[in-house]
Amino acid sequence: MSKLPNISTSIFSVMSQLSVEYQAINLSQGFPNFPVDDRLIQITAKLVHEDVHQYTPMAGFPPLLKKIADLTQKQYNRTVNPITEILVTAGATQGIFTAIQAITKTGDEVIVLDPSYDSYEPSILLSQGVPVRIPLNDDYTVNWKAVHQACSSKTRMIIINNPHNPTGRIFTQTDIEELENILEQNPNILLLSDEVYEYITFEQKHISANTRKKILSRSIIASSFGKSFHITGWKVGYLIAPENLMHEIKKVHQFLVFSVNSLSQAAISQYLDVVDLDQIASFYQKKRDYFRRLLAPSRFKLLPCEGSYFQVVSYAAISDENDVDFCKRLVSEFGVAAIPNSTFCANGKDLKLIRFCFAKTDETLEAATKRLITL
Structure with missing residues (x-):
């Protein structure tokens, strides 16, 4: 007997798999796709040879x-x-x-x-x-x-x-x-x-x-x-x-x-001796602002983004589909992966909202938004 009988495969796994299947741009799962700070790489490389x-x-x-x-x-x-x-x-x-x-x-x-x-x-x-x-x-x-x-x-x-x-x-x-x-x-x-x-x-x-x-x-x-x-x-x-x-x-x-x-x-x-944590916010704010500018010509409505590296948008002006179906079609037909917000809720309430991750290179954000503004 399962200890978690009502827990299914994570929506993150589902959307990432669909992203691979359709060779889509993955703005679903919350991980950056740009290089790690070279100072951290150098520190790690040096430590490999130490005890x-x-x-x-x-x-x-x-x-x-x-x-x-x-x-x-x-x-x-x-x-x-x-x-x-x-x-x-x-x-x-x-x-x-x-x-x-x-x-x-x-x-x-x-x-x-x-x-x-x-x-x-x-x-x-x-x-x-x-x-x-x-x-x-x-x-x-x-x-x-x-x-x-x-x-x-x-x-x-x-x-x-x-x-x-x-x-x-x-x-x-x-x-x-x-x-x-x-x-x-x-x-x-x-x-x-x-x-x-x-x-x-x-x-x-x-x-x-x-x-x-x-x-x-x-x-x-x-x-x-x-x-x-x-x-x-x-x-x-x-x-x-x-x-x-x-x-x-x-x-x-x-x-x-x-x-x-x-x-x-x-x-x-x-x-931690060399990094300035106060610069992290400004780095991601530039990402957020750039992504929002790129999406501005689209029919998506952008909700406030006060923190994190996620942007929630409404697609109500684009489709009447539920958010899960809309995200699946977004991957299969337009080649961009997002996360449907209803899957984060126990009641599954569908507000026609989806989540994009903007912790990506500018090139990735540009390529994704070129597809998104065609909807």
């Missing part, structure tokens, strides 16, 4: 843990203990899975805001928890009244994703205060804040849970070097959590992966 090929300590490569603590202090003015409050993970997805397994028990409810990253629900189900999926409003703002009403004595955790995938929205000050009010009224609920796109924000920075003193003692924060440094295949992320929560998370982590790739950790540790 960094055995297990690191379970929690992470000590110099990297210290660099993460320094980074957190610099970016968020938060002091964290590198030994007891940080865990290097095999990508943020593994970190999120591990945190949910460690914290959620049989029958515990976990609130998820839809549309949501597709790993959240399986992680909850495998911990014998109960996902409570609450749709965002049609403009992708949060219905905090619905979140508040969903909280009960069974609620163990609320998961947020800020900046948000797939919508590209970021939480406002009011959103954060509403969240804090809910947590204050429900002292047994923990927060899992997925902030993997934290360095990819545009007109304004996202408000990190790292900066909210009211809820720090109840927050687990997930970050991703893969997203920040466009090295998604390296699968290196990290969690920050108070010591009492991290103690439980590490119990699961040690039997899941024990320790993360040693060469990658050593390379990232040294790279």
Whole structure:
């Protein structure tokens, strides 16, 4: 008997396979197709010949843990203990899975805001928890009244994703205060804040849970070097959590992966000495603005993109098809792969919205939009 009977093949796998089948331009899956920073390549090449090929300590490569603590202090003015409050993970997805397994028990409810990253629900189900999926409003703002009403004595955790995938929205000050009010009224609920796109924000920075003193003692924060440094295949992320929560998370982590790739950790540790993370946002803002200009002549309506490297568009002026069928036809007839937003929602609500990834070379974006403006 399946432990995940209602979980099918990921939409990302489906669209990427169709992209290969039709030799389409893949703007569906969220990975960059431009070169990695040459400085990181050189650091890695040098380290290959050094003694960094055995297990690191379970929690992470000590110099990297210290660099993460320094980074957190610099970016968020938060002091964290590198030994007891940080865990290097095999990508943020593994970190999120591990945190949910460690914290959620049989029958515990976990609130998820839809549309949501597709790993959240399986992680909850495998911990014998109960996902409570609450749709965002049609403009992708949060219905905090619905979140508040969903909280009960069974609620163990609320998961947020800020900046948000797939919508590209970021939480406002009011959103954060509403969240804090809910947590204050429900002292047994923990927060899992997925902030993997934290360095990819545009007109304004996202408000990190790292900066909210009211809820720090109840927050687990997930970050991703893969997203920040466009090295998604390296699968290196990290969690920050108070010591009492991290103690439980590490119990699961040690039997899941024990320790993360040693060469990658050593390379990232040294790279943090030379890279300017503040330049990441401006790099991707240029990508976003260029892609939006290229799409402007089309019949697609562009929704706001405040963070992440995803652009949501409405195709309502082009077709009445549901979003899954439209994306399949977009691949087969026009040679561009996108992701249908309804697949991120438990209720499958179809708003005629699809998601493009603009973390691509200018040449790729130009080639894709030449096809898209013909619709």
